[in-house]
Amino acid sequence: MPIVTPLTKLLNIRMPIVQGGMQWVGVPKLVAAVSNAGGLGVLTALTQPSPAALRTAIQETRKMTTKPFGVNITLLPSIKPPDYAGYARAAVEEGVRIFETAGHSPGELIKYFKANGCIVIHKCTTIRHAKSAAKHGVDVLSIDGFECAGHPGEEDIGGLVLLARAAKELQIPYIASGGIADARGYAAALALGAAGINMGTRFMCTVESPIHQNIKEKIVASSEQDTVHIFRTMHNTARVFKNKISMEVVAIERRPGGAKFEDIRELVSGQRGRLVYENGDPDYGIWSAGISVGLINDIPMCEDLLRTMEKGVDEVINDLSSLVVKSKL
CATH class of the missing domain: 3.20.20.70 (Aldolase class I)
Known part of the structure; x- marks a missing residue:
């Protein structure tokens, strides 16, 4: 019913x-x-x-x-x-x-x-x-x-x-x-x-x-531990897929003295994220994913x-x- x-x-x-x-x-x-x-x-x-x-x-x-x-x-x-x-x-x-x-x-x-x-x-x-x-x-x-x-x-x-x-x-x-x-x-x-x-x-x-088939397959292969928060220090938290780029952003945010948006602007570019979906390289840019990837x-x-x-x-x-x-x- x-x-x-x-x-x-x-x-x-x-x-x-x-x-x-x-x-x-x-x-x-x-x-x-x-x-x-x-x-x-x-x-x-x-x-x-x-x-x-x-x-x-x-x-x-x-x-x-x-x-x-x-x-x-x-x-x-x-x-x-x-x-x-x-x-x-x-x-x-x-x-x-x-x-x-x-x-x-x-x-x-x-x-x-x-x-x-x-x-x-x-x-x-x-x-x-x-x-x-x-x-x-x-x-x-x-x-x-x-x-x-x-x-x-x-x-x-x-x-x-x-x-x-x-x-x-x-x-x-x-x-x-x-x-x-x-x-x-x-x-x-x-x-x-x-x-x-x-x-x-x-x-x-x-x-x-x-989105590209490679990204779909990456989601299937992932666990609930494969996301991370960025922009935490800037009070604009976003949960994204844990990859080379997002972990680089987190590392920059954790530097002594913190970070300004200008320090990560190129890494978090929306156009780079769009290309992830188009070209299928999960490490090329920032892309959103919830912890439901584990399900x-x-x-x-x-x-x-x-x-x-x-x-x-x-x-x-x-x-x-x-x-x-x-x-x-």
């Missing part, structure tokens, strides 16, 4: 599984595959070089799926900020009505989306930030635990505690993000009160993912992945129900 939650009802999707927005990864082919499989695919706006290019990506996605899909816009510190408003306007004008937002001070974006009748999922790494986002009118919160790829925040709170806190303190639906790659994690998130799950690294390692041992099609998770979560829930001892009275 399908899992029905406030998320499936709100988004009109069959499974409460969201493909998180990922730079260079959330492109039309993957997004359509996830949505066609019953989840929610999410285009990453900033993967596209301009708002006009995002329009084209949305149109391409619509050619491949009639199912709901969303667009991610993440606001991060930048010397030259992207045209966030332009990306938002382009997506809304193309008819997108589901958005995933993340990062610093998204209030104006959220206000714009809500004024245009959109559903907003906002990613947070703390309960206080989640409460603030709820006050801005978001519909769903995505709660990112310390296990996640990308930016886990600075407070290092794991998902087990963070999600339990969310169940006690949040008044709107939330989904679990970070460290989830199989049916056990899916079931655990539901048990902790989540209305669904967000997966990033797991979707990187699928047939429809645009990934195959490269399935999205449809097969979601069907396996759907079947698996049902089995886990049934196994748990068998533990209940019924009174003889």
